Amino acid sequence: MINGQPIISIRGLRKTYHAGEVDVHALRGVDLDVQTGEFVSVVGPSGSGKSTLFHIVGGLTPPTSGTIHIAGRDLLGMSEAERTELRKTSVGFVFQKYNLLPTLTARDNIEIARDIAHKNGPLDPEFLRMLKLLGIESRLDHKPRALSGGEQQRVAIARALVNRPAILLADEPTGNLDTENSNAVLGLLRDLNQRAGQTILMITHNPEAAGFGDRIVRMRDGHID
Amino acid sequence: MTNKLVLENLKHRPIRTLIGVVVIGIQVTLILTLVGLKEGTLSDQASRASGVGADIIVRPPSSSVVSMSASMDARIARKIDQQAGVKFSSGVLQQGTDLFNYVTGVDLPQFDKLNGGFRFVDGGPFQGPDDVIVDEFYAKQNKLHVGGTVNLLNRPWHVSGIYQPGMLTRVVVPLATLQDLTANTGKVSWVYVKLDDPSKTDQAVAQLRSVLKDYRIYSMEEFTSLFSVSRIPLLNGFIWVVIGLGVVVGFLAILLSMYTAVLERTREIGVLKALGASPAYILNILLREAAVVAIAGAIFGILLSFVTRFLIHDVVPASLIQAIVPLWWPIAAAIAVFGALLGALGPGLKAARQDAIEALAYD
Numbered sequence: 290m291i292n293g294q295p296i297i298s299i300r301g302l303r304k305t306y307h308a309g310e311v312d313v314h315a316l317r318g319v320d321l322d323v324q325t326g327e328f329v330s331v332v333g334p335s336g337s338g339k340s341t342l343f344h345i346v347g348g349l350t351p352p353t354s355g356t357i358h359i360a361g362r363d364l365l366g367m368s369e370a371e372r373t374e375l376r377k378t379s380v381g382f383v384f385q386k387y388n389l390l391p392t393l394t395a396r397d398n399i400e401i402a403r404d405i406a407h408k409n410g411p412l413d414p415e416f417l418r419m420l421k422l423l424g425i426e427s428r429l430d431h432k433p434r435a436l437s438g439g440e441q442q443r444v445a446i447a448r449a450l451v452n453r454p455a456i457l458l459a460d461e462p463t464g465n466l467d468t469e470n471s472n473a474v475l476g477l478l479r480d481l482n483q484r485a486g487q488t489i490l491m492i493t494h495n496p497e498a499a500g501f502g503d504r505i506v507r508m509r510d511g512h513i514d
Numbered sequence: 515m516t517n518k519l520v521l522e523n524l525k526h527r528p529i530r531t532l533i534g535v536v537v538i539g540i541q542v543t544l545i546l547t548l549v550g551l552k553e554g555t556l557s558d559q560a561s562r563a564s565g566v567g568a569d570i571i572v573r574p575p576s577s578s579v580v581s582m583s584a585s586m587d588a589r590i591a592r593k594i595d596q597q598a599g600v601k602f603s604s605g606v607l608q609q610g611t612d613l614f615n616y617v618t619g620v621d622l623p624q625f626d627k628l629n630g631g632f633r634f635v636d637g638g639p640f641q642g643p644d645d646v647i648v649d650e651f652y653a654k655q656n657k658l659h660v661g662g663t664v665n666l667l668n669r670p671w672h673v674s675g676i677y678q679p680g681m682l683t684r685v686v687v688p689l690a691t692l693q694d695l696t697a698n699t700g701k702v703s704w705v706y707v708k709l710d711d712p713s714k715t716d717q718a719v720a721q722l723r724s725v726l727k728d729y730r731i732y733s734m735e736e737f738t739s740l741f742s743v744s745r746i747p748l749l750n751g752f753i754w755v756v757i758g759l760g761v762v763v764g765f766l767a768i769l770l771s772m773y774t775a776v777l778e779r780t781r782e783i784g785v786l787k788a789l790g791a792s793p794a795y796i797l798n799i800l801l802r803e804a805a806v807v808a809i810a811g812a813i814f815g816i817l818l819s820f821v822t823r824f825l826i827h828d829v830v831p832a833s834l835i836q837a838i839v840p841l842w843w844p845i846a847a848a849i850a851v852f853g854a855l856l857g858a859l860g861p862g863l864k865a866a867r868q869d870a871i872e873a874l875a876y877d
Contacts, residue, residue: 344871349870374790376788378790382788384788388781390782390785390786392519392526397519400515402790405789
């Protein structure tokens with residue numbers, strides 16, 4: 290599915306946080322290209338900067354310097370509103386703690402993402418096929434508290450993909466799951482990548498999980514090794 | 515979808531939602547009860563004034579519609595009787611007994627000519643100078659019965675009769691006794707005038723005004739129309755103070771409720787932001803939640819105002835009359851919604867401005 294067109298292009302990316310009077314250099318010049326349709330695993334110890342990279346690629350926080358293009362759009366200098374638009378249209382998030390809205394059913398958790406993106410009407414057939422692949426069709430009318438961790442994470446994946454984002458960003462998606470559910474979720478991500486050509490950037494501590502990707506990128510001290 | 519999220523959020527914390535609804539309901543009831551009391555009391559006064567059966571009312575110079583106790587020389591009635599078209603007139607004296615009640619001194623034989631007299635449900639007219647007659651509401655509120663005693667104006671009175679309400683005040687005593695007791699010998703505070711031909715009331719009023727300069731002379735229609743809240747500036751001011759307090763109470767109730775909701779839902783707000791929700795989208799959710807609570811509170815408050823009316827009618831029927839004033843329902847609801855939106859604005863803006871990464875990391 291890789292077609293040689295970089296969907297994420299990062300050069301000399303730096304991010305400095307100001308914690309009181311101390312400057313924390315989370316990223317110290319990251320260079321990275323991710324091709325469309327690629328499944329990239331980012332691994333590294335705590336404090337290596339992988340979460341910061343995840344947040345910047347997802348438009349949750351602006352970079353301090355460097356260049357970063359996501360689906361052809363330059364993130365440096367983007368306003369908050371433009372980054373909000375990026376999250377709405379181009380990026381889907383999957384988190385370690387699933388982060389489903391507890392008051393809504395699985396179906397409504399998916400629908401709220403569509404509502405935010407101003408999408409109405411019935412779900413398209415392709416997405417319905419994906420729901421089947423995720424195996425949660427029969428669980429859509431349950432609230433998160435009635436779902437297992439694996440089911441919740443699969444709903445979160447469905448929610449992240451319902452607006453057809455160019456990139457799926459997964460932050461330790463199996464961090465709260467047992468081995469069986471971890472393998473199921475990782476297998477699903479690989480299926481989505483291989484069958485639907487979904488570009489995936491996954492952050493993980495787990496070397497086994499990282500092995501599900503096409504490529505492993507290692508980070509240390511704000512750099513890519 | 516947003517509405518569904520709003521309702522589910524409110525259902526998720528039913529006690530908090532209920533408290534918000536109840537507090538706002540009380541605020542709305544407070545406004546509606548106060549307005550209802552004023553409207554009811556004034557309308558009752560107007561109704562009891564017209565229930566006397568007179569065509570014209572004469573009041574002392576510099577008296578007002580709602581002031582009862584200003585007095586004038588009782589001999590003015592004789593002068594009024596001499597005017598063309600006047601059938602007869604009857605002077606009464608009114609004196610306040612407490613915050614809400616007045617006693618009227620009446621010359622019964624003369625007063626009875628106006629409308630045939632009081633309709634007694636028990637007992638009858640005064641038999642002596644220390645007798646008193648009371649209406650059914652007053653008797654019920656004070657647990658009085660014919661033959662019993664009631665203390666008024668620092669002295670005991672013998673209850674000789676209980677009459678149907680709808681005329682004068684709720685307590686009536688002999689005119690001469692009240693005049694002596696209140697150092698108003700030879701004085702009255704109202705003169706009720708009966709005309710030979712009620713269709714010529716306007717001419718009679720004009721005639722009386724030309725003869726009795728400076729006196730307040732009203733046709734009964736004109737007089738009853740003057741019983742409105744807008745005619746009493748102090749009352750209006752009081753109502754606005756209560757409305758102001760209502761807004762503050764609604765504001766604080768929703769401020770607290772929404773502030774805790776925003777704290778509790780910090781992570782969810784982060785999730786919505788990660789999904790691409792704009793600050794306006796998040797603010798909109800919280801404002802809608804506040805509006806739903808306020809509207810539910812307003813409906814509850816309106817229903818509660820019927821309960822307060824029932825209680826007031828049951829406990830103090832003689833002192834207070836609460837009317838139901840539907841005109842004020844949308845006004846009270848709008849005040850509640852305004853206060854609630856104002857209260858939700860601060861927490862809503864805090865949520866809208868929340869940093870997505872910090873919010874997602876919140877436990």
